[in-house]
Amino acid sequence: xxxxxxxQYFPILxxxxxxxxxxxxxxxxSFLVGKRVKNKVKDTPYECGVNPIGxxxxxxxxKFYLVAMLFILFDIExxxxxxxxxxxxxxxxxxxxxMFLFIILILSGFFYIWKKGVLDWQLEDEQTFxxxxxxxx
Amino acid sequence: xxxxIITGIKAALVAFVLLTxxxxxxxxxxxxxxxIQLRVGPYRVGPHGLLQPLADLIKLVTKEGVLPAQVxxxxxxxxxxxxxxxxxxxISVIPFGKQVEVFGYKTYLELANxxxxxxxxxxxxxxxxxxxxxxxxxxxxxxxLLGGLRxxxxxxxxxxxxxxxxVSPLLMCNTLSLREIAxxxxxxxxxxxxxxxxxxxxxxxxxxxxxxxxxxxxxTNRVPFDLPEAExxxxxxxHTEYSSTNFAAFFTAEYCNMVTISAVATHxxxxxxxxxxxxxxxxxxxxxxxxxxxxxxxxxATQTSPTRPWDKYTFPVLGVVLLGLAGIFTLxxxxxxxxxxxxxxxxxxxILFLFIWVRGTLPRFRYDQLMKFTWTFLFPVSxxxxxxxxxxxxxxx
Numbered sequence: 001x002x003x004x005x006x007x008q009y010f011p012i013l014x015x016x017x018x019x020x021x022x023x024x025x026x027x028x029x030s031f032l033v034g035k036r037v038k039n040k041v042k043d044t045p046y047e048c049g050v051n052p053i054g055x056x057x058x059x060x061x062x063k064f065y066l067v068a069m070l071f072i073l074f075d076i077e078x079x080x081x082x083x084x085x086x087x088x089x090x091x092x093x094x095x096x097x098x099m100f101l102f103i104i105l106i107l108s109g110f111f112y113i114w115k116k117g118v119l120d121w122q123l124e125d126e127q128t129f130x131x132x133x134x135x136x137x
Numbered sequence: 138x139x140x141x142i143i144t145g146i147k148a149a150l151v152a153f154v155l156l157t158x159x160x161x162x163x164x165x166x167x168x169x170x171x172x173i174q175l176r177v178g179p180y181r182v183g184p185h186g187l188l189q190p191l192a193d194l195i196k197l198v199t200k201e202g203v204l205p206a207q208v209x210x211x212x213x214x215x216x217x218x219x220x221x222x223x224x225x226x227x228i229s230v231i232p233f234g235k236q237v238e239v240f241g242y243k244t245y246l247e248l249a250n251x252x253x254x255x256x257x258x259x260x261x262x263x264x265x266x267x268x269x270x271x272x273x274x275x276x277x278x279x280x281x282l283l284g285g286l287r288x289x290x291x292x293x294x295x296x297x298x299x300x301x302x303x304v305s306p307l308l309m310c311n312t313l314s315l316r317e318i319a320x321x322x323x324x325x326x327x328x329x330x331x332x333x334x335x336x337x338x339x340x341x342x343x344x345x346x347x348x349x350x351x352x353x354x355x356x357t358n359r360v361p362f363d364l365p366e367a368e369x370x371x372x373x374x375x376h377t378e379y380s381s382t383n384f385a386a387f388f389t390a391e392y393c394n395m396v397t398i399s400a401v402a403t404h405x406x407x408x409x410x411x412x413x414x415x416x417x418x419x420x421x422x423x424x425x426x427x428x429x430x431x432x433x434x435x436x437x438a439t440q441t442s443p444t445r446p447w448d449k450y451t452f453p454v455l456g457v458v459l460l461g462l463a464g465i466f467t468l469x470x471x472x473x474x475x476x477x478x479x480x481x482x483x484x485x486x487x488i489l490f491l492f493i494w495v496r497g498t499l500p501r502f503r504y505d506q507l508m509k510f511t512w513t514f515l516f517p518v519s520x521x522x523x524x525x526x527x528x529x530x531x532x533x534x
Contacts, residue, residue, distance in 0.1 A: 007140065011249035012229050014148045019225035022152065023218045023386065030202025030381035043206035045278040046377055064290050071293040078300035082256065085307035088530065096531045103520060119512040121505035
């Protein structure tokens with residue numbers, strides 16, 4: 001049975017190579033087999049038949065950045081839980097209390113961002129929109 | 138040396154089986170959806186449309202791979218490449234059955250016997266966000282950009298409840314190796330109720346299982362979370378500009394990911410290859426099922442209608458094949474190796490069927506509902522469920 005590290009991970013390496021070959025074959029095949037006809041209209045971005053206006057690389061909602069940042073924060077928390085779960089049988093209640101305190105700390109941050117409205121993706125209603133406009137003026 | 142040869146054979150076999158499963162999953166999905174909507178689905182190519190995946194493949198390969206003018210060529214081609222390569226890699230740490238002996242050489246029915254199996258799968262699933270995000274961004278198309286953005290935000294948001302839902306069964310078995318997790322769920326309470334994690338004392342993991350499934354649906358961009366490719370608002374989302382085999386790559390990757398996530402759910406919650414009943418009974422279930430289906434096939438062979446003349450030949454053949462399978466499952470030598478494989482495949486198949494069933498039944502979420510659902514409901518629920526499991530395991534054990 002595989003006991004050393006290289007032996008354990010060699011199959012994964014092999015599978016990576018296999019995946020690369022299959023993927024390269026799939027992506028390459030379309031260039032080798034299909035016939036190619038190029039013209040200017042065909043090469044424009046698809047927008048249901050309407051001529052595209054401007055570039056697609058436009059600005060988008062800042063919410064997406066916020067979600068990415070939150071993900072990094074909370075996913076690190078989740079990754080901390082994995083080694084904790086593995087040694088849980090030996091440490092028992094001690095481990096539970098330690099992790100409980102840690103999760104409470106994380107959750108207090110979570111409730112803060114919740115109250116701040118970071119997790120609220122709905123369009124703001126007319127009244128708050130007008131209020132914000134007033135403040136900006 | 139023997140080890141390397143056997144690993145090579147296993148790798149080729151696993152990749153072949155996975156790709157075939159993905160191809161036929163598309164056929165099954167079309168059939169099931171069709172029957173839900175009172176249609177017959179693919180029917181023309183081969184008996185009951187069984188050769189439809191092959192026809193689809195030929196069609197997609199011979200189509201023109203359009204490379205639009207303003208795309209970022211490198212990233213545009215990297216995205217489908219990444220998607221399908223990563224989908225094939227993540228299956229490599231999943232065990233399919235117990236140890237078997239082939240020509241005097243003992244081997245596990247899995248590719249890599251890694252003691253960090255779950256972490257490998259989580260890591261790969263995190264990286265596969267790049268495929269969708271890059272594809273959407275490099276296409277230089279507004280629909281694709283929106284689809285890619287939505288998808289990356291959705292996938293990383295649902296990764297959180299997914300990761301937390303995995304931890305709570307881990308608290309009970311204290312290992313990250315999928316093989317050891319499956320082995321920890323062997324046995325029965327009162328000789329009847331299986332010790333799978335969704336039933337196991339002190340804290341049955343039913344809630345974690347549901348959270349895992351919901352997050353799994355979102356991770357694989359399936360209905361009701363298929364916002365990245367919402368047809369009626371985004372055309373096809375992140376793969377709007379992709380055609381030919383590049384499109385096929387995204388498609389294959391999605392179905393391979395479905396298989397992987399179902400297999401992981403089976404191992405974590407449904408006891409892997411452990412049978413649902415004590416072995417005295419459960420060893421006879423697979424042959425009984427095959428015999429039942431073969432009888433059904435023979436019955437249908439006698440009921441052929443004039444519009445389907447080929448049924449007179451296909452049904453008896455199918456019946457004989459099924460009888461042969463039933464015979465194989467009664468041989469004591471093969472039974473020990475095949476029965477675990479059968480239960481594993483059956484449970485994974487059941488979850489895959491659930492994926493299709495949900496697609497035929499539920500409408501799509503709205504995007505703000507989708508994000509609100511995971512952050513303000515799924516995430517707190519999984520944290521509470523984790524703490525409850527923790528305290529019960531600490532006190533009882």
